[in-house]
Amino acid sequence: MCYQGGGEASGRREAGPDSPSRRAFSRLLLAGTGLAALAACTPGSASAPAGTPEPGPSPVTGTGSATPSATATASHPPLPASAAPATARASATPLKADPPSAAAPGPQHSLTDPASPWVVVNKHRPLSPATFVPPDLARPAVRLATSGEAALLNSTTAAAAEKMFAAAAADGVIITLASGYRSFQTQTATYGSYVRTRGRAEADTVSARPGYSEHQTGWSFDIGDGGGACSFQPCFAQQQAAVWAKANAHRFGFVVRYPWMLHEITGYYYEPWHLRFIGVEAAKDMSTRGIATLEQYFGLEAAPGYR
Template sequence: MRHERGGDVEAEQGPRPEAPSRRAFSRLLMAGSGLALGVVPLAGCSPEPGGLPSPAAGTPPPSAGTVPPSPAAPAEGTTPPSEGTTPAPVPVTPPGSAPSAAAPGVQHSLSDPASPWVVVNKHRPLSPADYVPADLVRPAVRLAVSGEAALLNSTTAAAAERLFAAAAADGVVLTLASGYRSFATQTATYGGYVKTRGQADADTASARPGYSEHQTGWAFDIGDGGGACSFQPCFAEQPAAPWARDNARRFGFVVRYPPTFEGITGYYYEPWHLRYIGVEAATDMANRGIATLEEYFGLEAAPGYL
């Protein structure tokens, strides 16, 4: 969730700056999201990657609106860089291009926060900034949170129930670790980071108010039933993470902040942060090997705020 952080960098090879503390991030996140007590992150996790680059000067934000019908095919034979290395620049389809000929069915808005295809990133704030979903509900899943953090919009909640049930059938226990986050909660969460670590560092770990997917109700963070490595890099090694990575598309979800794509999404790898876009679109993304919503919907990369 990126408290949003960045769970989840395009740059030249070279030394990376010192990384912010994941343990400090976990504490702030639990406080802001109403996490249930007793879920203690484990020590000995992998170190966090370095900081994010500044966006290219003079780059205009993409125009809002619906996705046009003409397709834009991805480059074939492209393989993502190995984890732990600095990725080469990743080409992004020019703004205005369509996601794919196979993004079947009805096309949805990329700017309406009530749309399952809304793209929220460091270049695309919510409008209105204080948006509140009209249909927030509590899904019938295992919760590690209370209050507003246990809520999702009704479409996401129904899909999450199916996702959690399928995981349980495979012997994997998932928990809802953070769901909806209001503008006020995000303001407090982000403000806590700024106060303790400064704005530049806060922007690598938490979304600014009005820039968080959690506020839409379309995204949530999962935890592992054992409670290990919550919101830490080592969560990728817990049973919940690989199961979600391999199966989330069947229920309409994608891992929103994949590894090595920080230069596009603006956030570090977050194996816990799932985003609902619908079964057809999520399956199409997976089948075509497209990792980010920015690439899929033909939007510019958003590594930093404009």
């Protein structure tokens, strides 16, 4: 899913399913190109060749609250320091029997409640209810590269985004909000257009099914840079906005949700533009421990495809 954010295309100023850029990228992907920038977009590949670098340069350098659920919370002892998240493989068993999230500072939250900052949405974990709508959608005071519902986030994420965008601007880096909230209805239309033009199997590689979109929670959004360079393309990893966000987003409670070469765990290709709010404590904890995905952090099974 090297195009869309969290496996979902938005209804804003993005390239359509049949745009030349998407068709070209799809042909490269299906042809099995060996370019390093597309290596992470091969759903069947086990890992990058030894020593393969992640695209892009090295990194440059308000906590939300939700009502915790009594169920599906992380409650295990810390993960041994010897565990290596990059070696986790897709399987039907938990990636980590002892998720390190249990030792994270701050309160624990539900992993199933869509109003929780820790909710995990992937191809094995649909939203419940499927038509969930955040009750507190708000438009953040940030630079927008979109409009309508895509310019909205839940209020907690919006406040954190404002702080992060301001900090980036203070460092001379312009970040734009390219795609935020996406309703169940919008996702239904988007996914349906891919199914009609490409078939269901291919649609599942470029768009989330309705009810499986992280964008619907209001906890995530896609970013762009001030000039719109490399929007929703692998080369975005080399843009200043992506480099800054990768190095600093955790300070504001965000993680890059779909990291390099971990699509066999997350179910989605590398997306340096897709950020997810989980709270400052947890985001910093993931960064400190070197844990890349929410599935690993919360000890959940990998979700490379729909059941």
